[in-house]
Amino acid sequence: MDQLLQLTISGLAVGMVYALIGLGFVLIWKSSSVANLALGQIVLLSSWFTYGMLVQLNLPTLLGFLLVIIFALALGWVIERIALRPLIGQPILSLIAVTLGVGYFFEGLVTFVWPANSAALPRIFPTKPVQVGSAVISQEYIWIAGISLVIFLLLTAFFRYHRLGVAMRASADDQMAVQACGIPVTKVFSMSWMFSCTVAAVGGVLLSSIGMIAHGLVATGLKSFSVVILGGMDSFGGAMIAGPIIGLAESIGGGYLSAYVSGVTDIIPFVIIIIVMMIKPYGLFGETRIERI
Amino acid sequence: MLKLNNVEVTYLNVIRVLHGVSLSVPDGAIVALLGANGAGKSTTLKAISGLLRIEEGQVTDGSIEWDGERIDKKGAEAVGKMGIVQALEGRRVFEHLQTEENLMVGAFNRHDNYIKQDLEMVYEYFPRLKALRRNIAGYLSGGEQQMLVIGRAMMAKPNLMMLDEPSLGLAPLMVEEIYSIIKRFNTDQKTSVLLVEQNVRVALSIATNGYVMENGRVVLDGTADFLSNNEDVKEFYMGLSAMGTKKSYREVKHYKRRKRWL
Numbered sequence: 001m002d003q004l005l006q007l008t009i010s011g012l013a014v015g016m017v018y019a020l021i022g023l024g025f026v027l028i029w030k031s032s033s034v035a036n037l038a039l040g041q042i043v044l045l046s047s048w049f050t051y052g053m054l055v056q057l058n059l060p061t062l063l064g065f066l067l068v069i070i071f072a073l074a075l076g077w078v079i080e081r082i083a084l085r086p087l088i089g090q091p092i093l094s095l096i097a098v099t100l101g102v103g104y105f106f107e108g109l110v111t112f113v114w115p116a117n118s119a120a121l122p123r124i125f126p127t128k129p130v131q132v133g134s135a136v137i138s139q140e141y142i143w144i145a146g147i148s149l150v151i152f153l154l155l156t157a158f159f160r161y162h163r164l165g166v167a168m169r170a171s172a173d174d175q176m177a178v179q180a181c182g183i184p185v186t187k188v189f190s191m192s193w194m195f196s197c198t199v200a201a202v203g204g205v206l207l208s209s210i211g212m213i214a215h216g217l218v219a220t221g222l223k224s225f226s227v228v229i230l231g232g233m234d235s236f237g238g239a240m241i242a243g244p245i246i247g248l249a250e251s252i253g254g255g256y257l258s259a260y261v262s263g264v265t266d267i268i269p270f271v272i273i274i275i276v277m278m279i280k281p282y283g284l285f286g287e288t289r290i291e292r293i
Numbered sequence: 294m295l296k297l298n299n300v301e302v303t304y305l306n307v308i309r310v311l312h313g314v315s316l317s318v319p320d321g322a323i324v325a326l327l328g329a330n331g332a333g334k335s336t337t338l339k340a341i342s343g344l345l346r347i348e349e350g351q352v353t354d355g356s357i358e359w360d361g362e363r364i365d366k367k368g369a370e371a372v373g374k375m376g377i378v379q380a381l382e383g384r385r386v387f388e389h390l391q392t393e394e395n396l397m398v399g400a401f402n403r404h405d406n407y408i409k410q411d412l413e414m415v416y417e418y419f420p421r422l423k424a425l426r427r428n429i430a431g432y433l434s435g436g437e438q439q440m441l442v443i444g445r446a447m448m449a450k451p452n453l454m455m456l457d458e459p460s461l462g463l464a465p466l467m468v469e470e471i472y473s474i475i476k477r478f479n480t481d482q483k484t485s486v487l488l489v490e491q492n493v494r495v496a497l498s499i500a501t502n503g504y505v506m507e508n509g510r511v512v513l514d515g516t517a518d519f520l521s522n523n524e525d526v527k528e529f530y531m532g533l534s535a536m537g538t539k540k541s542y543r544e545v546k547h548y549k550r551r552k553r554w555l
């Protein structure tokens with residue numbers, strides 16, 4: 001019983017972080033219909049960068065974080081400006097292929113700068129265990145879930161109420177009409193990449209703060225894909241609900257089954273997706289295409 | 294005052310579509326730009342608004358001036374900031390946004406304190422939009438979407454509003470309603486209007502003067518009265534739209550020809 005509760009809480013919390021990283025996918029998909037296939041590598045790169053700031057340079061935690069955020073914003077800006085903008089107007093597939101290339105480049109870059117296989121960040125959150133019902137869990141899980149949730153709420157409000165957020169959603173619908181309103185779409189794309197990299201970076205830091213920085217972080221990119229496919233590629237709320245579902249399935253399924261079937265943890269998300277896709281092709285909360293006759 | 298002098302437009306560096314178009318829109322006037330399908334009306338509007346580039350078109354000769362300043366080398370954003378706004382052909386609302394959000398996107402480049410007030414103004418012109426303010430734009434009726442597109446252009450507080458076939462695919466009563474609102478807006482706000490239309494009769498009913506285009510050239514121009522009494526205009530344009538044969542063709546062509554930008 002205690003074990004179940006523990007697995008539930010940790011699964012939910014980690015799932016929230018997957019959802020946060022998934023938002024990095026949704027953001028770009030929503031404004032430009034480009035699939036950001038570099039997400040996992042952005043998570044990896046920014047986690048190592050955090051390691052560089054906090055451990056190698058031994059900066060104070062807050063300053064280190066600030067630099068990580070700036071790094072992520074700059075990263076997004078650079079990716080859009082250098083890799084994607086020259087391809088504007090080309091078939092969507094070339095743009096997606098470019099994000100894949102960007103991903104491999106980052107992976108190479110990480111191996112080059114940080115040849116170690118893995119490293120640990122200093123503990124960022126208080127580790128004192130807390131009692132939840134009958135289970136005892138590490139406080140860290142509550143922190144990472146809370147931070148993910150706050151960022152989610154901020155982003156949601158931004159897209160709902162801020163003029164730039166609304167313009168970003170509009171450009172997902174009709175890029176030409178957005179420009180007819182005098183809105184520079186290049187700025188919209190640039191912003192969406194900057195946001196995307198930032199949420200991926202924060203997600204990376206949260207995950208590595210409770211685990212390790214290792215190549216496996218790239219796989220969280222994949223898990224976030226499963227989250228957005230499940231929740232709907234263009235739905236923030238969908239991601240935030242699908243994330244914990246995937247996290248739960250992974251931790252509970254993994255916790256009980258991996259003794260019998262090794263590697264089952266990694267399959268579970270995809271099994272769920274296949275089932276959902278058969279029933280709801282746009283994902284649980286995806287925007288259906290509006291067709292009027 | 295908008296002035297086009299011998300404007301030539303080429304798409305993809307080879308397809309020449311406009312062969313020296315000259316026209317002007319005096320301050321506060323409503324000018325109709327008429328002509329058959331493919332004459333180059335929409336291209337003319339895009340050349341003015343700077344949207345041509347997105348479709349890989351270019352002003353290759355001549356000049357476009359707004360209040361004496363050359364704008365043909367400027368991008369859509371810069372032109373928009375000068376108060377020139379284009380409502381595209383085909384009721385291009387932002388489908389997944391609410392009605393009011395659509396309107397607010399129109400005010401994106403404004404930073405004055407009158408945006409809320411202008412929102413109320415748009416609702417006054419189009420009371421129906423107010424009732425539908427929280428509805429998803431993709432599900433509005435065709436007429437309501439056309440109102441929304443015009444309202445969105447109004448929200449930019451434009452000096453020049455360019456409308457591309459606002460009557461397209463609408464029932465006659467709805468066309469009348471929308472046109473009387475355009476006229477009222479023009480009178481109240483002193484906004485110049487450049488109006489592209491297939492529906493010659495209704496366009497000339499509110500316009501001060503007009504131009505008729507054919508194959509990328511202006512072949513006839515004059516006051517609205519002059520044009521409505523011109524035999525050629527009567528025969529080729531009014532005649533056809535009264536018979537309705539051309540009209541149904543138009544509807545089939547009401548295309549999703551738009552090029553995706555990314």
Ligand SMILES: Nc1ncnc2c1ncn2[C@@H]1O[C@H](COP(=O)(O)OP(=O)(O)OP(=O)(O)O)[C@@H](O)[C@H]1O
Binds near residue numbers: 310336350382
């Ligand atoms: N992006 C483009 N690339 C190449 N040719 C184009 C492009 N857009 C328009 N054209 C061509 O330019 C000509 C004029 O088109 P335009 O859309 O300006 O016509 P229009 O007068 O608005 O017609 P309609 O009443 O059918 O809307 C047409 O022959 C069209 O095929």
Ligand SMILES: [Mg+2]
Binds near residue numbers: 334336457
């Ligand atoms: Mg046209």
